[in-house]
Amino acid sequence: MSLRGAACIVGAFEHPARKAPHVSTPQLHAECARAALADAGLTAADVDGYFCAGDAPGFGPMTMAEYLNLDCRHVDTTETGGSAYLVHVAHAAEAIAAGRCDVALVTMAGRPRSEPAVSAFSSAGAFTPPDQPFELPYGPAAINTYAMCAMRHMHEFGTTPEQLAWIRVAASHHAQHNPHAVFRDLVTVEDVLASPVVADPLHRLDCCMNTDGGGALVIVKPEIARSLARPTVTLRGAGEFVKHQSGGRVDLTWSGARESGRAAFAMAGVTPVDIAYASVYDSFTITVLIQLEDLGFCEKGRGGAFVADGNLIAGVGRMPVNTDGGGLCNSHPAGRGGMPKIVEAVRQLRGEAHPAVQVPGCALALVHGTGGSLGSRHGSATLILERS
16 A cells, blocks of 8 residues: 555654653653644644554553543554654554544653663563563663674674764764754764773764653644645655564664665655655664665665765765754653654754754655664664655
């Protein structure tokens, strides 16, 4: 089923909070929902479809539909971690095309800085994933599983720590213009390499942060979009994929972006050279590098050269990436960075990004999200969005 032109994003909002100790998670969801609906020129009374993931409290849509006072005839709780919200955009377009809803609301929020959660690698709880008895004795954590990917990429292709550092440098150049970014100071390659090694070869400044916050999107059928006063962003292509360890046939040098990106480009009828701006999941610098390769912006193994020398910096390089500062410098709400990636792409396509990082004439943008770990199992989702 092609989703090209099936739905439009008419409202988008990223919560400005990066630490919210006195606000509950449901309240963050509500504040994001209200602001995204206001951005679209709609109200909660217009919403008939609601989409959320595992960050939604209680029983997900049942809890939140009541909290937000929504009358929903369609809900979706697809959970793929940080990529879930990209999946929700595609699933909302499918639901709209099928007539199951006309106005879809997607929300996400969390408070990991104010209320730390149990690690996903912990065996606590009534349900133990089948992989845990085999992996927990080796002490997996997010940082060391990504470090394995970085080390393997360096071994296979000669990628260097200096090349990875350029990804953080680019993020800092963008974040200096974002008043809500956690880290706004410019950094150099030398600064990144001088920061402590957390898991060889990744330094502290190769890593994203966890923040409180959230965001929301409003997705509608094209007829409704045309009746609203706001600029319209149309879904042109979408793809999703789950990569795992395939019974031991593991190759750490590629991610699920290879398959989700291929599907999104095929649906959209465009190629990477047509993309003016990219929001790419940046849990770690190596995440960006591998995904840029897998999405087709450069050949496999050439990511180090592609990201070096400022090539990701708006106004300087050939491929602006994460112009809000991304998860490395701006925010990584609830450990789920997919929502801000969509919001910044919408800003770029509307011409509403900060003037210092706005891509001139931005007409096509790519958004890619990852949920889980590149070193074990993860969900990948890719969107190609178009300025209408």
